[in-house]
Amino acid sequence: MSPRDAAIKIIRALRDAGHEALLAGGCVRDELLGLHPKDYDIATDATPKRVIELFPKSREQGKAFAVVQVRVKGGPGGGNHAVEVATFRAEHGYSDRRRPDSVTFTDARADAQRRDFTINALFIDPLDTRERPHGRVIDYVAGLGDLKSRVIRAVGDPDERFREDDLRALRAVRFAARLGFEIEPRTAEAIRRHAGDLVGVSRERIGDEVRRMLNHPHRARAARLLHILSLDGPTLKEPCRGDRSLPMLEGVAENAPLAEALAAWMLDRAPDNPSLGPAEPIDIASASARTVPGWREALCLSNDERTDLRAILDTIVRMESDWPKWGVARRKRLAAAPMFRSALSLVSIRKPALGASLNAEMESLERSPGGIAPEPFVTGDDLVAEGYSPGPKFAQWLDAAYDAQLEGRVASKAEALAMIRTLPGQTTKPA
Numbered sequence: 001m002s003p004r005d006a007a008i009k010i011i012r013a014l015r016d017a018g019h020e021a022l023l024a025g026g027c028v029r030d031e032l033l034g035l036h037p038k039d040y041d042i043a044t045d046a047t048p049k050r051v052i053e054l055f056p057k058s059r060e061q062g063k064a065f066a067v068v069q070v071r072v073k074g075g076p077g078g079g080n081h082a083v084e085v086a087t088f089r090a091e092h093g094y095s096d097r098r099r100p101d102s103v104t105f106t107d108a109r110a111d112a113q114r115r116d117f118t119i120n121a122l123f124i125d126p127l128d129t130r131e132r133p134h135g136r137v138i139d140y141v142a143g144l145g146d147l148k149s150r151v152i153r154a155v156g157d158p159d160e161r162f163r164e165d166d167l168r169a170l171r172a173v174r175f176a177a178r179l180g181f182e183i184e185p186r187t188a189e190a191i192r193r194h195a196g197d198l199v200g201v202s203r204e205r206i207g208d209e210v211r212r213m214l215n216h217p218h219r220a221r222a223a224r225l226l227h228i229l230s231l232d233g234p235t236l237k238e239p240c241r242g243d244r245s246l247p248m249l250e251g252v253a254e255n256a257p258l259a260e261a262l263a264a265w266m267l268d269r270a271p272d273n274p275s276l277g278p279a280e281p282i283d284i285a286s287a288s289a290r291t292v293p294g295w296r297e298a299l300c301l302s303n304d305e306r307t308d309l310r311a312i313l314d315t316i317v318r319m320e321s322d323w324p325k326w327g328v329a330r331r332k333r334l335a336a337a338p339m340f341r342s343a344l345s346l347v348s349i350r351k352p353a354l355g356a357s358l359n360a361e362m363e364s365l366e367r368s369p370g371g372i373a374p375e376p377f378v379t380g381d382d383l384v385a386e387g388y389s390p391g392p393k394f395a396q397w398l399d400a401a402y403d404a405q406l407e408g409r410v411a412s413k414a415e416a417l418a419m420i421r422t423l424p425g426q427t428t429k430p431a
């Protein structure tokens with residue numbers, strides 16, 4: 001069963017029990033745009049208690065108030081589809097400027113009014129297929145017109161809507177970038193007026209929105225809009241950098257990992273914009289030291305995301321400054337380090353000639369005996385088996401043997417062990 005069919009099954013059951021039930025929100029928008037909805041949400045006049053009575057295996061969702069997750073058999077891999085069923089609601093009071101203080105249950109028309117943008121406030125009745133095979137569109141907010149003219153417009157008074165929840169400003173940017181829509185001028189003005197208020201929104205929610213923007217192929221468009229709307233500063237807890245070109249972010253491959261996009265944006269934002277002039281590697285090193293901790297906090301980056309970001313920036317510094325001075329072993333060691341590919345992609349955007357020569361060299365290193373990161377011929381266990389007692393020299397000897405292996409100076413375990421026997425600092429000679 002498709003996810004849509006699962007949602008329709010629930011809608012049919014709610015209707016049979018005498019309730020109103022409609023597809024709502026993002027799935028309606030995506031379906032009308034001919035896109036593949038990520039999930040199907042249902043809005044209904046049945047209270048959460050009633051929904052749970054009708055679907056005993058469902059449970060109330062912790063995250064959002066009065067949203068019930070209903071399970072329908074026939075999901076992927078023999079599992080269940082989980083469909084969110086929310087009771088039509090109006091929201092009241094935003095004293096923490098994040099979440100409503102309370103909600104009251106209402107009808108579809110009022111439910112449309114509490115949604116953020118007109119294109120997100122449409123409903124479809126999928127059971128009424130008289131005019132359209134997908135169902136009848138129900139539009140209380142002139143959202144269809146905005147969908148046709150490709151416009152993001154706040155529902156109601158934009159100032160009021162961003163005052164209630166300023167995360168909506170980032171959502172506007174994300175949808176505009178992803179769908180290639182314009183933000184309607186009054187809505188854009190209100191976003192700019194409230195841009196500073198973003199500091200009142202939780203960093204988790206901000207980080208989540210930014211992650212979704214940067215993980216999308218239209219990431220440069222999203223970042224550009226953040227700059228244009230003066231949201232870049234409050235988002236990153238830095239001064240705004242103004243409307244500027246973002247050549248690094250533009251150049252990032254479609255499926256690049258998040259850390260690569262973050263690094264690209266960071267380089268584009270560097271005060272002297274090193275990507276545009278002859279870049280001093282030292283700029284990146286200090287930018288990395290100064291900026292990474294700030295972004296980690298501003299965007300709630302995980303340890304892994306932070307480590308990857310730092311690895312990319314550090315690797316770029318090594319490529320641009322140390323690489324020419326290095327022998328094969330050090331080059332192979334760096335090439336095997338985490339995030340090397342991301343760093344190489346970014347260097348190729350910053351310094352195309354250097355990028356081209358590094359790429360060519362990578363190919364030849366890959367073709368060399370054992371490739372870039374062969375299994376070491378000799379391990380610590382081998383040294384113990386040879387009669388050496390473990391000690392501080394072990395690591396140095398193993399490093400030296402591995403360097404010799406990477407450079408092709410030894411071609412077997414026997415040769416590597418023979419080489420180790422020539423190294424200084426041996427107290428116990430093997431028998």
Ligand code: ATP
Binds near residue numbers: 024025115116168
């Ligand atoms: P996506 O495809 O990114 O999930 P979506 O539109 O489904 O997009 P959700 O965050 O899943 O976005 O929210 C579902 C719906 O709930 C939205 O379409 C919108 O109608 C409403 N909504 C979500 N967040 C807000 C908000 N902060 N303020 C007002 N309405 C919101």
Ligand code: MG
Binds near residue numbers: 026027038039
């Ligand atoms: Mg959604």
